[in-house]
Amino acid sequence: MQQCLRRLLLHRSHVDMLGPARLTPRRQHPREYKVSEGSLRHQKASPGTAARSPSLGGGRFVIVGDWNVTQDEGTLPLSLARGQVQSMDPSIEVQSIFTNPLRTRRIDFGVCHRRVHVDSVAHFDRKHISDHVCVVYQCALRPQCPTFHAPAPVPLSENLTDEAISKNFEAVWRPAELDRLIDAGLLEQAWQMLSQVAEDALGAEAHDRAHHPARGSHWSPVPMPAQTARVSAHGHESPTLRTLRRFKAQVDQLVQQPHASGLCRAVQRSVCKLRQLLPDVPFVQLDAPAAAAEWASQACEQLACQEKQAKIQAWKRQVRDDEARARAWVRRKACEALEAEQEAPGLSVLPRAVHPANVVVQQAQKWMDKWTASHSAGADHALLRQVLNAVPQGACSDMQIQLSVEDLLKAARSMKKKMAGPDWWTTDLLLKLPLQWWEAATKLWMAVLHTSHVPESWQKSWILLLHKKVNETRPIGISPVIWRIGAKALNGKLLPWLTSFLDHRALGSAPGRSTSDVHARLLLAAERGCNTFVQQDLSSFFDSLDHRAMRSTLERLGAPRSFVGLVSAFYSRSRRIFRVGLYFTSEWQTATQGCLQGCPLSPTIALCFGHVWARYCASPQVDCAIYVDDRVLWPRSSVQDSPGEELAGALARSDTVDRAYGLACRPEKCALVAPPDDDRLRPLWERGYPRTQLLQVLGVCLDVCSQNASLLKLSLQKIRMRLRYLRLLNPSIECKKRIINSLITPTFTWAGGVAQPSKDELKNVKTAIATALSNSVTFEAPWVLLCAVHGWEWDPEWSLAWSALQAAARFHCRPPAWLDTAPLEEALAPWPVVLPRAAQAVRECGWQIVQQGAVIQKRDDSGRLRSFHFGRDNPKVLKMWLIERFKWVGVLNCNRVATSLHRPDPSLARGLNLPPPAHNVHFALAGHRQLGRQGSLNVRRAAVATGGSGWHVAKKIPERRAPLTCACGLEAPSRPHLTWNCDALTPLGVLAQLPDTRAGERLFAAEVPDYPPAMGQEPRSVQAPALVTHLDAAFEHLVRIQAEEHGLLLATDGSSKCDVGASAVVTSDAVFTTSDDSEDQSAFTCELKALQLLSCALLQLTSFSRRRLFVLSDCQSALAAVARPTHCTLPLLAAEVARNFASVRALGLEIEFAWIPSHGKQTSWRPPGEWSVTAQACRLLNQRADEAADRAREAHAAVCTRPQWWRRWEAAKKWEEKAILASAASAGALETFFRQSVSRAAEDAGEAFSALDNL
Structure with a gap:
């Protein structure tokens, strides 16, 4: 018989706070449970407090009763999100059954420990019992099938240094x-x-x-033990405290019955047990038990307090990562709410299992049937040989793979916070180990590669079954972390092999290839006039891959033999165990088919399958693209008028590949895409694919008629639901920002350069975000100030524009690898064609795209043309442009600024009557950011121009009922009045600098001029020719004195201040400096341009043989950028410098670089051993380069207006801070005045009543 909670009808005891109810079997009666029930009588009794209190007692529990709030009100959502409790209502359908007398809200429900599972919920409407609906929960303490869990590994110390x-x-x-x-x-x-x-x-x-x-x-999994903890009236307590309480009760009773011999013997036995648990038990005199009773009472209180504090600390550790728990709860609750809005499923698709133990058993059988399918239903190896023979043979099978310690450490660092595998190791633990351990792990991994013998424990994986649909799950394999670390490092080593055969058709899961590349190819095809496509989707792709077919494919493509042997060995004895939550299957099982989803090598294997399919199906008349299991085919320009026959032939070849590999497409998820009433694809209609004009692939929907791309899975309702539950949680505003950046912003910015929401959709998202912030910032806060204080990531329009510009920068600076094999019309297409939404974002800002997308230009207020060069200027410059644009539009469009709103009645406490700002001004908004995140509440409110008015202050004083009269005698004081125009409360400090426009009066926004360019009227000329002459002479001098083996020593440096910079190249007897008018004048850019000056000069030398050069630089980032140009913020400039140095090396010049600490730091530094120079000489030369760069920067600043602009910006910031502080001070003064008025009115009323009494 299934164990369940006994249905109890308990009286409603009114208590101030609902006490913890426990769900634990009593030892004597295993099917009886202690259940407490109560009601929240007072509003001060917080439901969240009641929900948190059981977690401090430990063990499983149930809380049921009339809460007087719903599950989405009060502080209860925070407890639900943190995992302290879980709702006993298993579905949205149950939560929609209202229980209050009016049947409008569900306030009668239960919450419980996360390991208590509800089997069923019943409702009874019994008017003769209660005017509420009676709710009955049936909880299975043990499922109907055996339960298993993983044994706990050897515990490790947490605080070792x-x-x-x-x-x-x-x-x-x-x-x-x-x-x-x-x-x-x-x-x-x-x-x-x-x-x-x-x-x-x-x-x-x-x-x-x-x-x-x-x-x-x-x-092996072990049976899950039954709950053995005992519960008392005080909740779950330790055996020591329970023994002590029993002893206390016995001695208390002995005080009342001193002559009870049986009680004396019981006390003696309890003392013996207690001495084994507590060493400080005093001597107990049975004939005088009062002293023992007093000690027991104090000891109980002290021990209970200690245990409570220990449980509180454990609870704090458990909820330390509140943000992660909150994020997961918001996502889950939003999904549940969306599911509730869908049409109810039929009886045939109701869940067949609810309890996790039953789910894991049923789903494990389903997936093992898939992964152990007979070979007759899998790949056709004879047909596969024919397919592979049509694919060019690879030639990298002899490639040797070498893994280094740095490779493993880099892979491990990138996998921090990842889930542990079946061996319980995590990267966070392994990274604590010394370097010697990682050297040994590298040696072991190299032995695994060379011998193709994978340790048995590395072949084990637990399969996490993630809920997908009703009765459906998605299996995610988690292998041991040491296997995942090595596999990820191995992927990087396979890049030369992959690039040897990959082309522009297979675009998934390799460096330099992503979903955006598929979108780019489809948009380019549509741009060339193609409007017919065939879309296919493979069913259970990873789970259907045949292990033997894997090996044959890798060998045909020329994979390194060690890699082929490693993959074959890993899957030859692949052991798997299934897991749902804490519940496991009873034993490990061997899979003979399928590729683990979650293994770092799986995407690489899938890419090889995709390449075979693409090479076999493509033809001169049909092109195609594949990303893992998503495939698209389309006709080339030559056959677009009648593409049916050619596409039919390509699909026939596709079917051949699928039969060879044992794969299959689901017709309902495929599509024939063509304009309406277009029958050019009639030869394909017999396949039963849906016909549509929308190409839906990889999250983007392309309309082949209008060629407009939109986001496929963007759900405004999901965004609203997530923001709704985020508002219910009400974390700090910084936490809200991070959750929005992870759950909201990516939903509409991930494909910003290709597809984006409409203006109306963005407006709705902005409104939803503002609503979610309403319990942190009042509704009246101007949006531009909110973004200025907390970051422009709040603004969905700004986030979308910035993501589009970032996509453009990536495409231009780091071109996709597939462009090397693509046709010329695709390979030469600039980013404005490939990323139309990014080009649209540039146009909407009023800027221009020139030089085939290499440069973005804008005109400043003076009419000067300002240029941003992709890859040569820091992206921060473009980001600053975008922020200034949105800041300018936000201030001018703010209703307080655009509209007068000045009240005409002179008896009202009004502000200043000022005009709006001119359209050619800019605003600092720097003081707002400085004060908006710190200081008192009044200061933070003033920073976003909220609060501080008579209406707001009066709300804090409910006793005040008189008219809102300011201290100056005028009525209804406004915020501008108190800040600028009140004779009594306006601080004197702000009267000296009153604002000139509404922006300053109402938003405290100080005006600043447009940001000036870097140069004046006469830009500096580059000194490369003089440097060439000097280097030639220096090298010739070394040859004449026969000291060429010693080489020539020089130093480079860059300097920047107030966004004005210069570069210098210095030898022992000459100095060469340069500066330019580029927008980016940062220190890193100047350091890199110093190396650029040197590299350009070296290319013009008259002779290169027998010449050696030593270069010093105190900027490690610049040297790293030259070594790896694609990994820095200026990839094109760094690549140019790297190419120049590579060219002069190829011509015979020996050149070596070394980093030197700046300004005499690290006195132990020494130059490389092969350099024939001293450390002192190097430091002196580096100091000369530093001084030369500083002098050049000061000369540059003398002809540039940027330093003056920064001084004006600092003055504007100080004015804004003074205005914000004045507004906060005046608000505080008004509150003091109102409270004093209330106190005086109360005193006057008291005196009046006293006078009446005397009469």
Whole structure:
């Protein structure tokens, strides 16, 4: 018989706070449970407090009753989001059954511990019992099937320092033993040794190993034990405290019955048990038990307090990552709300399992049937050989793969916070280990690669079953983290092999290829007039891949033999165990088919399958693109008038590939895309594919008639729901910003350059965000000030424009790899063609695109043309342009600024009557950002121009009922009046600098001129020719004195201040400086331009042989940019410098770089050993370069107006801060005046009543 909660009808006891109800079986009666029920009588009794209190008691619990609030009100949503409690209503349908007397709200419900699962919910309307609907929950404490869980691994210490870890490691590290195991091919034992060493270094205790499995060992699921904790009237307590309470009750009773011999013997037994648990139990005199009773009472109170504090600390640790829990709760609740709005499913698709233990058993059987399918239903290997023979043979099978320690560490650092695998290791734990451990792990990984023998524990994965639809799940495989680290590092090493055969058709899961590349190819095809496409979607692609077909495909494409052997070995004994929450299947199972979703190597394998399909299906008349399992085919220009036959042939070839690999497409998820009434695809109608004019692929919907692209899965309702539940949580505004940036903004900016929402949709998103902020910032706050204080990421229009410009920068500076093999009409297309929404964003800002997208230009207020060069100017310049544009539009369009709103009645406490600002002015809004995140509440409100009015202040004083009269005697004081125009309350400090426009009066926005260009009327000339002459002479001098082997030493440096910069190249006897008029004058750019000056000069040398050059730079970022240009913010400039240096090296010049600490730092620094110069000479030369760059920068600043602009900006910032502080001070003064008025009125009323009494 299923154990369940006994249905109890309890009286409603009115208490101030609902006490914790417990769900724990009593030992004597295993099917009886202690359930408390109550009602919140007072409004001060917070439901959230009631929901949190059980978590402090430990153990499982249930809270049921009349809450007087719904589950979306008060502080209860915060407890639900943090996981302190979970709702007992299993679905939205249940939550929609209202229970209050008017049947308008559901206020009778239950919440419980997250490990309590509700089987069913029943409702009864019994008028003779209650005017509320009676709610009955049936909870299964044990599911109908056996339950299993993973055993806990050996515990590790959490607070070890790096020194302690290194000391522990040295004590157990035996490198010779590890080498012996690796040389003998015992790789499983080698990994177990490495794992045990890691555990010992991280504080594992020897006595724990007897009760917990080691992380490198094999383990099997164990039956989940029944709950054994006992519950008392005080909740879940430790055995010590329960024993102490029993002793206290006994001695208290002994005080009342001193002659009860049986009670005396019970006290004696309790004292013996208690002494084993508490060492400080005093001597107990049975003939005088009063002293023992007093000690027991104090000890109970102290121990209970200690346990409560310990549980509070445990609770704090549990909810320390509130943001992650809140984000997950918001996402889940929004999905549940959206599901409730859908049409109810039929009886045939109702869930067949609800309890996680039942779900994991049923879904595991379903997936194992898929992964162990018979070979007759899988790949056709004879047909596969024919398909592969049509694909060119690869030629990289002899490529040797070498993994280094840095490769593994880099991969591990990129996987921080990732979930642990079946061995419980996480990258966060492994990164604490010394470098010697990682060197040994690298050696083990290289042995695995060379021998194609994968340790058995690395082949195990647990399969997380994620809910997809009713009775459907998505399996995500989580392998051991050491396997994932090595596999990710291995992917980087496979890039030369992948680039040897990949073309522009297979575009998924390789560096330089993404979904945006598929979108770009489709938009280019539409731009050339193509309006017919065939779309296909593979069913269960990863789960249907045949292991033998994997190996054949990799070998045909010339994959390195070590990689082929590694993949084959990994999947040859692939062991899997299924998991739903804390519940596991009972045993490990072997899969003979399928590729793990979640393994870093799976996308690479899928890319190889996609390449085979694309090469086999494409023809001179048909082009195609594939991204993992999404495929699109379209006719080329030559056959667009009658593409049916050619596309039919391509689809026939596609079917051949699918049969060869054992794959299949779902017709309902495929499509024939063509304009309405277009029958050119009639030969394909027999396939049963849906016919439409919308090409829906990879999240973007392209209308082939209008060629407009839109976001496919953008759901405004989902955005509203997420923001609604975020508002219910009401975290800090910074936390809200981060959650919005992760859950809201990416939904409409991820494809910003290709597709974006409409203006109306963006307006709705903006309104929803403003509503979500209403409990942090009042509705009256101007949007432009909110963004100025907390960041422009709040504004959906700004975020969308910035994401589009970032997409344009990526395409122009880091062109996709597929352009190398694409036809010329695609390869030469600039980003304005490939990213039409990005070009639209530029036009909407009033800017221009020139030089085929290489430059964006705008005209400033003086009519001067300002240019931003992609890849040569820092993107921060473009971001500043965009912010200034939105700031200018936001201030001028603000209703307070655009409209007078000045009240005509002179008896009212009004502000200044000022005109709007001119259209050619700009605003600092710097003081708002400075004060809007700190200071008192009045200051933060004033920074966004809210609060501080008579109406707002009066709300704080409910006793005030008189008219709102200001201290100056005028009525209804406004914020501008108090700040600028009140004879009594306006601070004297602001009267000296009154605003001139409404922007300053109402938004406290100070005007600043347009940001000036970097140069004056005479830009500096580059000194490369003089540097060339000097270098030639210096090298010739070294040759004459036969000292050319010593080489020539020089230093470069850059300097920037007030956004004015200069560069310098210095030798022992000459100085060369340069500056330009580029918008970007940052220090890093100047450092890189110094190297650019040097590289350009070196290219013009008259001779290169027998010449050696040593270059010093105190900017590590500049040297790193030259080494890896694509990884810096100026990729095109860095690439030019790198090409120049590579060219002069190819011509025979020996050139070496070295970093030197600036300004005499790190006195232990020495130049490279092969340099024939001293450290002192290097430091002196670097100091000369620094001084030369500073002098050049000062000369540049003398002909540039940027320093003056920054001084005006600082003055504007100070004025804004003074105005904001004055507004906050005047608001505080008005509140004081109102409260004093109330106090005086109360005193006058008291005196009047006293006078009446005397009469």
